[in-house]
Amino acid sequence: MLRPQDSRTRERKNLDGLWEFALDGQGTGRSERWFDGPLTESRRMAVPASYNDIAADATVRDHVGSAWYQRSVWVPRDWAGRRIVLHFEAATHRATVWAGTAEVVSHDGGYTPFEVDITEHVAPGEQVRITVEVDNRLSFQTIPPGVVEETPHGLRQRYWHDFFNYSGLHRSVWLYATDPAHLTDITVVTALNGSDGSVTYRVETANAAGAQTQVVLRDATGVEVATGEGSEGTLTVPSVHRWAPGDGYLYDLELQLVRNGELVDSYHQSVGIRTVRVDGIRFLINEEPFYFTGFGKHEDIPVIGKGHNNAFLVHDFELLDWVGANSFRTSHYPYSEDVLDYADRQGLVLIDETAAVGLNMGLGGGIFGGQGYTTFSPETANDVTQSVHAQAIRELIARDKNHPSVVLWSIANEPESETEAAENYFRPLFDVAREADPTRPVGFVNVMLAPHGTCRVSQFADVLMLNRYYGWYVNTGDLAAAEAAWEAELTAWAGDGKPIIITEYGADTYPGLHSVVAGSPWTEEYQVDYLEMNHRVFDRIDAVVGEQVWNFADFATTSGIMRVGGNKKGVFTRDRQPKAAAFALRRRWRKAP
């Protein structure tokens, strides 16, 4: 699927703004056919945004089930004879869409796009009513998983991930038009050969009988550097300007579909020419060892929740640059494509993660309450879950395969990994990822409950990604004991001979809380001391090739006794003010290499 764009042959209409909105508290919207006409008793809702925090109302915030969005849109008159497509960048977690009264598409998974050809349901020059049912219920057969419990007080959603279950239309909605003969996909793979670069491309098309594909590669100033004919080929770029961390240089590959000398479709794909490879304990970008500095992030901002917002996009990248971060992980789901595009341009390096978070019933502890479930079983995470998970991996890679910023796939965060059931569940999922993308390393994020010697899934990973909280969840306040235990565990992992990225280490910190007494959890001083202890350990282990602090900013979670107005492990507050740790990281990360 190609992301909608304007081009010489394509036009988009953006459907963001205020939509009609109604919660389906009784779950009767379908049987009452709410899609047959204007929504009644609706309120207005912003798109893109999570709906939860927009109304100052717990009924909206904690809603479990379907919510309905509706708006009408004029279909441009000059789109007559064109193929007209309705495109959603995301609907969390499941959506069904009607154009007028016709059901046109459904999609599972809250963080990847979907679209449908609605040409036969619209009339150019007329309006069409779009109705969307967005269901936020999680089950053992969704990614991420959860369970809905029926209680005397209503439905309650339980889940095993540490961020609020924000729901709704989180990203842009588009109507766009192409010629019936059109480009449908592009895959680029880049390589380096001395000072030359190469771009191998494969273009897919539909209804294109009698048409030819041509490609033109231009540099960032618009100068043509190579051309190709046919749907597949390799372009050579002499004296290439490489894409590199901190240097987001992009070429523009224009795909053209031409019939009888006439241009019927044109699409522009940005291309960053770089290589990625694991070599022993090194992670190589352009054959040079790369050390990740940065964070695990969240798409999480006040009021808007997980809705994409360009002001925060740019501001967050400014802060990443200020602090000296060269990378982050899209914990714990695929982020907006605007984030990926911007990372490409800024030369930021991404670990790109699926939404498979919380597949671990052992993690309950104090955070999520007792589970009473087994992770992998016919009744819980089962074959259906595995195939939904495989689909989530395929959709992530299909969407993000052409982004030079993405250097590593993370197929899950902290799943159960110490059991035979976990080994059997994950083995084929690594194959799915490698089949979808043979060019990038694949890994998953290991949890503290499966330390070295017990984890049965890390054998499949190209890179070891570890989340560890020595000095926080264990050895709380005792950094001397934490340092010894952490170094012992990390030394054992280093024996595996693979690169290690510490994908989470962090301490909850209440901004403004201080103490002159060392070892005082929750203070700003403790967060600094905790990070410095970790850094001493990392600097002693050669195989550590990256450090990503948990978290970039404070973020919303479910309420509970372990969380004070959300997770406070941010180095910045939720509204992006620095804690003392931000300055400590800046001193370390901005040091000349």
Ligand code: GCB
């Ligand atoms: C983790 C999870 C992350 C949590 C974090 C914490 O291991 O991966 O989602 O937010 O710990 O703060 O407990």
